[in-house]
Amino acid sequence: MQLSTEAISKVVGIKVLKRNGNTEDFSRDKLVRSLKLAGVPDPDLVISALDLRGTVSSSELSDKVQLIMLNMVTDDLKWHDAARNYLLWSVYKQVWGKDVVKAINEGRVKFEDAYREGFKAWFRTGLELRIWDSEMSAWYAQHIDELAKYLDPSRDLLLTYNGVRTLMSRYLLKRLDGSFFEVPQYLWMRTAMGVAYAELRYGGDPITWTRRFYDLMSQLRFMPNSPTLYNAMTRLGQLSACFVVPIDDCLSRESDTNREDPECNFGIMDALRLAALIFQSGGGVGYNFGKLRPEGDIVRSTTGIASGPLSFMKLFDTLVDTIKQGGKRRGAQMGMLFWWHPDIEKFITSKSGELKDIQLQNFNISVTIDDYFMQKALKGEDIYLINPRECPCLYKTWGEEFVKCYEGCVEAIKAGKVRIWRRVNAKELWDKIVKSAWDSGDPGLWNRDLANYINNEKLPGEVINATNPCSEESLYDFESCNLGSINLVKYVHEGRIDWDSLARDVQLAVRFLDDVIDVNKLPHERLRKRVLETRRIGLGANGLADTLIALGLRYDSPQALAVSNELASFIARMAVRASIELAKEKGVYPAYKHSDWAEGVLPWTKHRERLEKFSSTIDKEAVDEYMKTLDVGYNDPKVRAIIDGSTAVLKGYRALDSDLSIDVSTVGIRNGSIMSIAPEGSRSLIAGVNSSIEPLFAIAYIRNLSIGKLIEYNYTALRLLMQTKTLDESTRRFVEEYGILPRDHPLADLLRTAHEIHWKWHVYMQVTWARWNDSGVSKTINMPSDTPMEDVEQAYRLAWLLNAFGITVYRDKSKSVQVIYTGVKGAEAKPTIEVKEVKVETKPKVETKVSYTSLSALKDKLVRIKSNGGESIEEEMQEELGETDDPYCKTGSCG
Template sequence: MSTEAISKVIGIRVLKRNGNTEDFSRDKLVRSLKLAGVPDPDLVINALDIKGTVPSSELSDRVQLIMLNLVTDDLRWHDAARNYLLWSVYKQVWGKDIVKAVDEGRARFEDTYREGFKAWFRTGLELRIWDSEMSAWYAQHIDELAKYLDPSRDLLLTYNGVRTLMSRYLLKRLDGTFFEAPQYLWMRTAMGVAYAELRYGGDPITWARRFYDLMSQLRFMPNSPTLYNAMTRLGQLSACFVVPIDDCLSRESDTNREDPECNFGIMDALRLAALIFQSGGGVGYNFGKLRPEGDIVRSTTGIASGPLSFMRLFDTLVDTIKQGGKRRGAQMGMLFWWHPDIEKFITSKSGELKDVQLQNFNISVTIDDYFMQRALKGENVYLINPRECPCLYKTWGEEFVRCYESCVEAIKAGRVRIWRRVNARELWDKIVRSAWDSGDPGLWNRDLANYINNEKLPGEVINATNPCSEESLYDFESCNLGSINLVKYVHDGKIDWDSLARDVQLAVRFLDDVIDVNKLPHERLRKRVLETRRIGLGANGLADTLIALGLKYDSPQALASRTSWRAS
């Protein structure tokens, strides 16, 4: 009896995506495995352990797992698993009949891929995904761009790379199936960003092709929102933002309109954060302007609940709204060392609260040189209510020291309430113990951030960072990020510095174009981003690069290489 007949006898069925079921077909699976270049299809078939009715997605996952478990024996199994996954994407993008035609040799893979790009563009129009202005302009150039696609570059991806694109980045139809293949993603991103060149008299097609080459060869990768939203109606491309939180509920509320310190209240920030998370961005805040727990609320003569209570509100928001609907939102919550609630803040994610509270926040204590000097000497410091001394968050450096000491004099004179005196070294020890226990809080030196800031705005102070803390930003600023893959520039055991330099220039132009086409969810964001034009270009693949150069990671030569890259 044939294997086909046996499968029918024992009743193995496959539940398809459309809800229908069909008998498991060994021959059909073997064809798919051969198409993916599997070294030994029978080995995969024999390792399958399926009974009853199995969803097609589960069957596919089992097949991939079998191949991945064989990678340590033969690296060809990795490529086969990657190819098998890619063909599952192609089947959704182009349809089973077209994939079958490619499999049987009735259609060329490259021609199919490029024709599919035109269908991809039409699908985006039908689903009203594309930005109307961009799509109207690019419609006349789709044939030209389709010819430029290089389908073989899909094979530059690893299995995990394909998995990541599927889970986060490739666009889907309303029924949940993919209509975007990897090369379409790279070209869409290139098209959406290159459109900015029109503003400067440039040709978007020329730059789209250059940007496409840079990304599709995996030499450069922009931040996730750019990949999510380029050329779409949503169009928000920035990775992360800093949003201020003033000590009021909302600028729009009747009780706050006459308050000169209320420019952007708690609920204003909460609403804007929701819009940013929806579009795929992350947010950093400093909660240090909020009055401490137990302080008087002027408008109601009630009692304030303090920064931590409002942080829990923002934490709940992220639980509800994922970033771009694709990943958990990222947040950074900061508090000044001099705030009366600082000790509660420091331990808010440690001890019994570890893995319980504020799980959608990174948290960091905002320190400065003044605090560190007092901690080193073991001196006492005053914790001060920001409502009574607003100059504390409006200044930095020597100006902050003058402000702080004048506030201390006011406390000693009885003009300002005494909240508490603490020993700076003991406060430092508490920070260290909590960080050791749970990884939080981090530390951020506001003096250093403002000192090295290369875009100083008169009368303004940087009080917070983005969620990962590599970018210190003014209120309402965003950072547009990307990274260069260093290993791509190692040839014959040497770094091709000329190619690296050219691509760095191209990546910087890409990120600068992002600023011009970016659709931001608030006018204050738009105004500030155009004012300062922040970008961040980093690097990845350092370990792989050192391996390609034949250097141990901790060797003197590797250290010298890292130093030279930073200097360049």
């Protein structure tokens, strides 16, 4: 296609402001060359659609070009690849310099040679900027040439456009002037080098393990948590994502007024300072504020009045507004309070009603429940709210010991020895929790009894009282965990699971996470001591939705549950086997002798026993229904074919329960806890898959790029729609209006989205993964906006009953500002969706046809994104998905 006179005139007289501050005339030929090198199907179309005036910065020009290409993706996936390539080359130019890129383009230098030579320059730059850990860099200096040869530049093309964007926004290292000096393969190699260095202390060869770790990550088969990617091999060197920091009922252990207080080991200001250091290094923090005396209680040192836990939570909330995680993103926090605390009702409503979207916006909050409270609530019995200052045994015990403590405190209240704060009905308190969760998504629930029961670490005299920010890690005070996830879809081949490859990679991932512990530079001695004591790791999964789609299984089906159960059990068993083998090689974790592992107990046997001996006595019908649903899935011939071979592989590795139980009690185990299902966020974007064990959030949604808004398709869904040639014009229009497929579409069931799935299937999927987990499962139970409050109550109750550790619900539009709305009309009424437990029916409204195959149609689409029906998207949408946000990450800092 030849450019029109009008199109040519649009680019005449345009100036481009370069990064160095200089300006130059816009060159159409130069841009066309770049577009052709990126593989753009029609460079002239891009230039024709450009709207340039006056002087534009080079970055703005680049973003405009990318936005045009991304809006063409639904016509041909080559546009996506071209946009990704174009973005990658913008990084290459910053890292290697325009002269090198020009030499590559002119054929004077091979791309692979430039990539590998650049790796050596990358290492030198890190030395000059004093970024590298001095000990590691001194050792690796003699191996840089060898590692450079091992780099595979073609693996950059495994990334999606969003994957590259995410790496650029948060992960790739920069020079002091803000320009990149790291490309994706250098990032993977740096991470591998920094972690593999741990092998030296055990007589191993870091280069061998660097290569293996590099292959695992660069092929996107495994993704460690963000701080590991941020900080591996750097001087900062803090690699953990999850922390729990205790808060005792005093200002500081160091203050004169608190030094003689036996209950003051780590005060409010001590915790605040440590939290700041953790946020600075990229981690997130969970706290239980339940030790703090209630509002209105006496302060012994001053005879003044206590302000209560909520006032101090506001202090921590302000801290996060000030300090970003690792300077990259807003910090994440979890605030918890025990159900028996006198301020519990204020806590429950602290983020709902008039306070919704106003207070504690940097906190997830959860009520710490236990089985005693739940049984009281089910029976509608009264409970007492008790001051922790007067009954400290309440937070020092769990299970039967807690019940003895609590009932003893109640007797003391009745005898007049302890002040009565309030007597409330447990069912009424439960109803308040449910109402607030329905109203705003907060609070969630976390079962302290289950967490302590399932946890195999067992530190004498200590109790797990809190979780990390997204609740996938139930942690002791000062405990930390580093996380990593296996990308499940990488093991799907021709409709089956490659169990052999999955087994090998699980073992390698466990070794990687264990090595992280040895090289990790934690910001406080108490953290370091506790981490080395328990050696907790958190191996999880990513891309479950992509896996089920690749296998042809709808998410809300017995078959999907059965395959998920098989995957979870296989990964858990292989991870325990890997940790046993590491114990042979490197020794057991120090606290092993106190653990349930030493007795040969496997965490999943405790899950099973609890269902049989406790949950079934509460509601046998609900437990049986879940188990029968799993059985239905396993009895399907298609499922049997998919999972065929898993048991044989486990047997070959001696990873069946009988062998694991014997070996873990005689040989020992390297890591106190092993499995954790995290919400992923950034990691899922990098891996190019859907988040964690969640379903598709939407087929299309609004993403807010730095240069403008984009109707973005879920890449997995789009690829399947285009492969099956089922994205016709009316379907495309419908999807972009509402974010879902029409009910009569042939892929509507397979590509069902989160709000089309009944809450019971969400809970079933969460508890299926929890069955094989020893730390926690982070999952959002999504619900449509018209969900009745009774559904939230039933979901919370079922999650407790089926051993879900904790639960968070999110009813669509229950916040005035939410992370994402689906489709252009996301803030308006969607087509009527009748959500049933098994079957979902959608009755579409009017469908309008549109074509984007011409320049005029592309322009129309761009205009429609900016304005819809005379109202701007900014007015219609209260907040869109940010440039590198994952729709499932409520805090904006998951993964």
